[in-house]
Amino acid sequence: MGSHYRNWMVDLGAEFGPEDITGRVAELVADSGIRTGSVTVGLAGSTGAVTTIEYEPGALQDLRRAVDGVVPANDDYAHNARWGDGNGFSHVRSALLKTSLSIPVIEGRLYLGTWQQVVVINFDNRPRKREVGAVVVGD
Amino acid sequence: MGSHYRNWMVDLGAEFGPEDITGRVAELVADSGIRTGSVTVGLAGSTGAVTTIEYEPGALQDLRRAVDGVVPANDDYAHNARWGDGNGFSHVRSALLKTSLSIPVIEGRLYLGTWQQVVVINFDNRPRKREVGAVVVGD
Amino acid sequence: MGSHYRNWMVDLGAEFGPEDITGRVAELVADSGIRTGSVTVGLAGSTGAVTTIEYEPGALQDLRRAVDGVVPANDDYAHNARWGDGNGFSHVRSALLKTSLSIPVIEGRLYLGTWQQVVVINFDNRPRKREVGAVVVGD
Numbered sequence: 001m002g003s004h005y006r007n008w009m010v011d012l013g014a015e016f017g018p019e020d021i022t023g024r025v026a027e028l029v030a031d032s033g034i035r036t037g038s039v040t041v042g043l044a045g046s047t048g049a050v051t052t053i054e055y056e057p058g059a060l061q062d063l064r065r066a067v068d069g070v071v072p073a074n075d076d077y078a079h080n081a082r083w084g085d086g087n088g089f090s091h092v093r094s095a096l097l098k099t100s101l102s103i104p105v106i107e108g109r110l111y112l113g114t115w116q117q118v119v120v121i122n123f124d125n126r127p128r129k130r131e132v133g134a135v136v137v138g139d
Numbered sequence: 140m141g142s143h144y145r146n147w148m149v150d151l152g153a154e155f156g157p158e159d160i161t162g163r164v165a166e167l168v169a170d171s172g173i174r175t176g177s178v179t180v181g182l183a184g185s186t187g188a189v190t191t192i193e194y195e196p197g198a199l200q201d202l203r204r205a206v207d208g209v210v211p212a213n214d215d216y217a218h219n220a221r222w223g224d225g226n227g228f229s230h231v232r233s234a235l236l237k238t239s240l241s242i243p244v245i246e247g248r249l250y251l252g253t254w255q256q257v258v259v260i261n262f263d264n265r266p267r268k269r270e271v272g273a274v275v276v277g278d
Numbered sequence: 279m280g281s282h283y284r285n286w287m288v289d290l291g292a293e294f295g296p297e298d299i300t301g302r303v304a305e306l307v308a309d310s311g312i313r314t315g316s317v318t319v320g321l322a323g324s325t326g327a328v329t330t331i332e333y334e335p336g337a338l339q340d341l342r343r344a345v346d347g348v349v350p351a352n353d354d355y356a357h358n359a360r361w362g363d364g365n366g367f368s369h370v371r372s373a374l375l376k377t378s379l380s381i382p383v384i385e386g387r388l389y390l391g392t393w394q395q396v397v398v399i400n401f402d403n404r405p406r407k408r409e410v411g412a413v414v415v416g417d
Contacts, residue, residue, distance in 0.1 A: 007384060062230065082336040091340065116238070191377055208348070252409075
């Protein structure tokens with residue numbers, strides 16, 4: 001039984017800035033030697049998200065359009081009225097998608113489909129260097 | 140301290156094909172003997188989801204309608220234009236709802252309400268046999 | 279290696295009743311002595327949610343408006359037609375946002391940003407006293 005972590009600084013674009021971190025998370029799991037457990041991935045910050053998707057430009061564009069439809073960047077937000085930083089939409093997107101997730105580790109591997117990648121997304125209204133961490137627990 | 144897993148093949152319908160897996164997850168937890176921990180449930184694949192809901196036809200129909208409203212099946216998707224497989228909406232729905240979740244295990248039981256079930260959903264545009272796995276970690 | 283839990287009864291308002299529980303979760307982590315692991319937070323019930331957000335009135339108001347837009351309280355729901363309890367919208371909101379999340383614990387601390395709080399929300403159509411639990415696992 002054990003637990004192991006890694007964390008990284010990841011450069012992400014503005015408004016909907018994605019990056020595939022599957023390789024980093026899979027390497028943590030492989031190096032840990034854990035066969036049965038779970039890995040929790042989190043982005044530290046209230047204007048980003050972690051999810052899974054087939055990491056190809058079409059699906060990312062489709063996700064971006066859906067997110068824009070529910071929480072448009074060009075709208076009035078009470079957060080902006082208070083703080084004047086213009087990223088009210090980023091906070092709402094982040095709270096809806098959430099900044100972390102956990103994935104089973106079974107037989108030493110991330111329990112994901114072939115076309116399923118772990119992706120971090122920055123929703124802030126400017127490019128951000130985000131702290132991303134992952135912890136695997138199990139034995 | 141220990142970790143235990145089970146996985147299953149689950150037959151699910153097209154577009155919004157749900158199944159209640161609470162019994163399977165609860166059985167894993169009970170058989171593990173773990174009293175304090177967490178269980179992580181994941182569907183392997185980029186066109187499904189795992190969430191909790193009161194598993195009755197009305198609430199499922201309402202959830203389906205909300206999902207259809209945000210990400211309609213009958214719309215144009217960039218993923219479809221590239222890959223021609225017609226399931227662009229499925230990928231977006233999956234990325235928004237996510238394919239996994241974790242639930243606390245307290246006093247040997249899944250920490251859920253009486254009317255709260257763990258449900259896997261297939262959003263693909265055809266029925267799918269999906270791999271679903273769960274891992275409980277704790278002691 | 280170990281696992282530790284706490285649970286609480288939390289009084290929450292109707293329709294969109296939030297409370298910041300970051301302090302409670304951070305205290306559990308600190309008292310556990312766990313340096314590397316993950317903490318899973320869950321609300322027991324099918325009409326609430328757990329997420330993270332900058333806990334200030336503006337961002338909460340913006341999140342509420344987005345949730346209302348996708349799943350309006352004043353609409354017809356099949357759940358209501360069957361059960362007559364009027365909280366069909368609450369179930370859908372809960373299934374979309376989910377009632378639990380996990381956060382990495384790295385170097386003994388919750389892996390969150392400075393302006394990122396853990397929040398429980400009640401979506402039910404009446405104020406509710408909700409059971410909320412958290413388990414930290416690691417070493």
